[in-house]
Amino acid sequence: MPAAVERPHRDEVRNRILAAAVQNFERDGYAGASLRRIASDAGFTKGAVYSNFGSKPDLFRQVCAARLASGERDVVDALFPVLSSYGRPDDVMRSISEKLTEILLEDAPWQVILAEFRALARRDEEIAAAYSKLQAQRIAQLVELTTQYGVLDHVESTETANPRSLAVVVLSLVNVLALEFSVASSVIDRQVITDVIERAIRGFLQ
Numbered sequence: 001m002p003a004a005v006e007r008p009h010r011d012e013v014r015n016r017i018l019a020a021a022v023q024n025f026e027r028d029g030y031a032g033a034s035l036r037r038i039a040s041d042a043g044f045t046k047g048a049v050y051s052n053f054g055s056k057p058d059l060f061r062q063v064c065a066a067r068l069a070s071g072e073r074d075v076v077d078a079l080f081p082v083l084s085s086y087g088r089p090d091d092v093m094r095s096i097s098e099k100l101t102e103i104l105l106e107d108a109p110w111q112v113i114l115a116e117f118r119a120l121a122r123r124d125e126e127i128a129a130a131y132s133k134l135q136a137q138r139i140a141q142l143v144e145l146t147t148q149y150g151v152l153d154h155v156e157s158t159e160t161a162n163p164r165s166l167a168v169v170v171l172s173l174v175n176v177l178a179l180e181f182s183v184a185s186s187v188i189d190r191q192v193i194t195d196v197i198e199r200a201i202r203g204f205l206q
Contacts (some may be wrong), residue, residue, distance in 0.1 A: 014052050016042040021063045026042070026109060030060055030117045057130035064114060065137050071107045072138065074144040075100060075170060097198035101190055104174050104197075111178035135171075142167035173200060
C-alpha cells in the first residue's frame with residue numbers, strides 16, 4: 001500500500017502562493033497577472049488561492065502590504081537619526097535624503113503596480129475596497145512605527161506633530177516621486193528626488 005502523501009500546512013500553502021504572486025505581479029502587473037498562473041507556479045490549483053485569499057484584489061492587497069511594509073520600516077529607520085538629532089547637521093540631512101532616495105527607487109516598480117491597482121479601483125468596488133483596506137493598513141503601520149521610534153519627539157511645532165498626517169505625507173510623496181521616476185527619469189532623476197526629499201524633511205523640521 002503506497003504511503004500517504006502529507007498535505008502541506010496551511011501556512012506553507014499561503015507562503016508559496018504569496019511568493020508566486022510577488023513574481024507574477026512584478027512581471028505582469030495587476031491586470032496582467034493570472035490567478036491560474038500564480039496557483040500553478042505555487043504548485044496548487046486556483047481553488048487554493050481562493051480558499052486562502054478570497055479574491056485577486058485581496059491577494060494583491062496582502063502581497064503589496066507585505067512588500068511595501070519592509071520599505072516603510074527602512075524609511076523610519078533612516079529618518080530616526082535625523083529626527084532625533086538636536087543639531088541636525090547638513091551632512092546628516094543629506095545622507096538621510098540619499099538613503100531615502102535609494103529606498104524609494106528600490107520600491108518604484110511596486111509603486112507603479114499600486115498606481116495601476118488604484119486606477120482600476122475607480123470602476124471596481126471590490127478593488128476599491130481592497131485598496132482602501134491596504135492604505136488604512138499602511139498608514140496604521142507607519143503611525144505605529146513613528147510612535148514606537150519616537151520620531152516626532154523632537155519636532156517643536158504642534159501643528160506638524162501628527163503621526164497620521166506624517167504617514168499620509170510620506171506615503172504620498174514616495175508614491176508620486178516613484179511614479180515620476182518610473183516614466184520620466186530623465187526629468188525626475190535621482191538627484192531631483194534627493195533634493196525634494198531633503199527639502200521636505202527640512203520643511204517638516206521647521
